[in-house]
Amino acid sequence: MAEFNIVSMSGGKDSTATLLVARELEVPNLSGVFADTGHEHPATYDYVHYLAEATGVPIGWVKADFSRQIANKRKFVEIKWPEKGVPQAVVLAALDVLHPTGNPFLDLCLWKGRFPSSKVRFCTEELKRNPIIEQVFLPLMDGDSMVLSWQGVRADESLDRRYLPECDEVGGGLFNYRPILKWPVEAVFEAHRVAGIKPNPLYLQGCNRVGCMPCVMCAKDELREIASRWPEEVARVREWERLVSIASKRGSATFFTATNDPTVHSNDNISAATHGIDRMVDWANTSRGGRQFDMVDLIARTDSSRKCTSAYGLCE
Ligand code: SF4
Structure with a gap:
């Protein structure tokens, strides 16, 4: 054997x-x-x-x-979105970005029309x-x-x-x-x-874990460190938020979940431009008295011992 x-x-x-x-x-x-x-x-x-x-x-x-999944989503967007009343301009914009880029993380999010979360x-x-x-x-x-x-x-x-x-x-x-x-x-x-x-x-260089840059479960101090040392990584996520928003029927997709912010109300117009990675970086740069998020998310993002802990050991 x-x-x-x-x-x-x-x-x-x-x-x-x-x-x-x-x-x-x-x-x-x-x-x-x-x-x-x-x-x-x-x-x-x-x-x-x-x-x-x-x-x-x-x-x-x-x-x-995710080429196959993106091809299937294109068909869905083309046929089903108009049936659900999605404006033609939104459908055409989504079709414009729904092509495999070869970047697995971005392609996964284009397919899902959203980013993963904790x-x-x-x-x-x-x-x-x-x-x-x-x-x-x-x-x-x-x-x-x-x-x-x-x-x-x-x-x-x-x-x-x-x-x-x-x-x-x-x-x-x-x-x-x-x-x-x-x-x-x-x-x-x-x-x-x-x-x-x-x-x-x-x-x-200030990282207490190694993996996605940043991870969706990134702690507050890690995000601050990443943004100050590697602004190009934040810029990449900002561009991904723009693309995934276009591929989303809601027209909005933020890397970190915006609705965890208690200052956000259900009827607020949430967009990546107003509630995206830059807003989280601003928050990461606040001290203890800064704008507060809900307790679950706050604990997740301020406790640097918290991290992706999949049982597979594939993410550190
Ligand atoms: S949980 Fe793992 S795969 Fe997901 S963003 Fe974090 S490091 Fe990446």
């Missing part, structure tokens, strides 16, 4: 430590897989290349493709989990192979992760394995040091 050991890489410290453990154990057929969301900082892309070279472990890249978080599954399963795991699962999916998750990161088993069987010869589940964060950086592997440089 062939055995394949595949580490899901996010470009963050935990998946790197997991790769180092697997390499140390000299497991057979070891490789990494990195799902490119199209929404990572350039330093993370460079780091994944560096890791493959420095560790000698091949890291494959996968990307989600409550409707379809991004990890669509951009990371599904492409890895479809493009990497399934082709290896021939009924006679064992595939170990190595996941860099740690129990002390969240309640969701605290009760995960170290190993569980998915079925069809696929197993999840979480070798650093009980590790404290210090051990993660120690593993880098012992192996002579540099951590992702973003950790030295």
